[in-house]
Amino acid sequence: MRTSIATVSLGGSLTEKLTAAARAGFDGVEIFENDLLASPLTPEEIRSRTADLGLSIDLYQPMRDIEAVPEDQFARNLRRARHKFELMRRLGADTVLVCSSVSPLAVDDDALAAGQLRRLADLAQDFGIRVAYEALAWGRHVSTYDHAWRIVEAADHPCLGTCLDSFHILARGSDPKGIEDIPGQKIFFLQLADAPLMAMDVLQWSRHYRCFPGQGGFDIAGLLGHVMRAGYEGPLSLEVFNDVFRQAEAGTTAVDARRSLLVLQEATGPLLQEPTALATPPAPVVPTGVAFAELVTPDVAPVAAVLDALGFTRTARHRSKPVDLWQQGEARVLVNTGPAARRDGTALAAIGLESPDPAAAARRAEALLAPVLPRRRALEDAPLDAVSSPDGTELFFCATDRPGLPSWTGDFGQVEHDRDPRRVTRIDHLALTQPWHQFDEAALFHRSVLGLSAQESVDVADPYGLHRSRAVTNADGSVRIALGVGPAPTDEGGRAQHIALATQDVVDAARRFREAGGRLLPIPANYYDDLAARYEFADGELETYRGLGILYDRDQDGEFRHCYTETIGRVFFELVQRDGGYRGYGAQNAPVRLAAQHAVRPGR
Ligand SMILES: O=C(O)c1ccc(O)c(O)c1
């Protein structure tokens, strides 16, 4: 299907919005009136700029407070409409959105509304323009899509149809099934927006919290299914009023937006019997494990010291790059001292995802607009497909020593070593703080590009703000990535990242880490007093935790014990012991941990 986006969904000037929409691959735009009014470009210039970018102007909007008013007022409304139709002729836009009136002058009279909309459509016809009537969820007398349609039907004019907006329909709890009763050709336009489920005033909800399909709680695919069954053939257009997107860079938002439409089409196709024009990206290839985490560092000594104290051994070195492989059990950490490190300091730069079909995983990622990274490799290296995730972390699709597939480990030459204490068995999870405006984008990206499932988002108090976290995982938990946003508990204010390592005995692992000279994050005594109040422990157990800085959590499925290393650059490690079926991440303990991390920063 053709895809379109309302300029109100993006930040910046009209030119920036149009450029971003075109670069992300949209076919058209809805021009929001305020964006035009504020633009120094003439309507003719906007028209040619849009055409040069390969975009059509699919809608001009909104026209407000038109219908069901006293005759003298309607005469003034028609005069206003004539002006706008002239403007639309200059713009080359042939469809205008009229939203249901919120005016105190409007009366509750469907026949009057239909009659006046019919006269508006008559005028529009002279200009070759179509009028799409949309029910705002807070419209004074018309607030549901079926009511708007009844009025359009009664008006019975070829230049008058309805505009459906998923937000207004679903926010009011209307049953979208009735959409199928509207003839497809009379649905002149379809606007799509999702929103988090919240109990609040619907106008505020709409104007501030809309998000792209798949980022909120509405069943947009279900709604689109009804619209497709009705026979709609127009564009799928995103109209998202969102305070964060307004302030974010238009280019990344536009890509996030178009990815949401691809994923929505993919989800809707199977709901329909007939073949449709909906996009069908290549199927997801879900990763089956974490092959490695790659750190970059300009200063290898402290990183090597922490890895060594954690029980890792440097087992191999890349044949052509300054990259070491440190290993313990199935946990593999690459330490890269190449050029990126001088730019970024110590950071988690890349994740290797074990993939059943790395090439197919890369094709899926590319189809869903993940930036493909150039393969910078020496001749003998294994071909590794990689894409960049929204926060810049590189994701490699790889195979580790699997028959028939080139293994990334082949690029490394063994280094003499004689120990593998196996205190750490594998990487339990990776936690990546996202840029503040890319949290929803990151969740949708990991879910759609990688085929991971997103868990509920959790809010955690941080002494300097709020930390929000949402995990994306595969079915067996062998890939867990915790996406977060919040104030940075790092020295230079960089976005914190951490590697959580699974161990079967966190007390032993913590003790040995300390004996080897490692420093664990100190946890306040008050925390342990509270633990004593909440749970009963065996004799001496709590004292052991207190002495080492081990945190404890329990839920209906099992227990969780964990502790943290000091932070190097943006990165720290966590040792975690999961028992029973505990699937969380110790959110209960996160406020104490975050406060402790802030507390050890210089000057606190
Ligand atoms: O919030 C509004 O006023 C508004 C305007 C136009 C729309 O299409 C819409 O859905 C909402």
Ligand SMILES: [Mg+2]
């Ligand atoms: Mg709308």
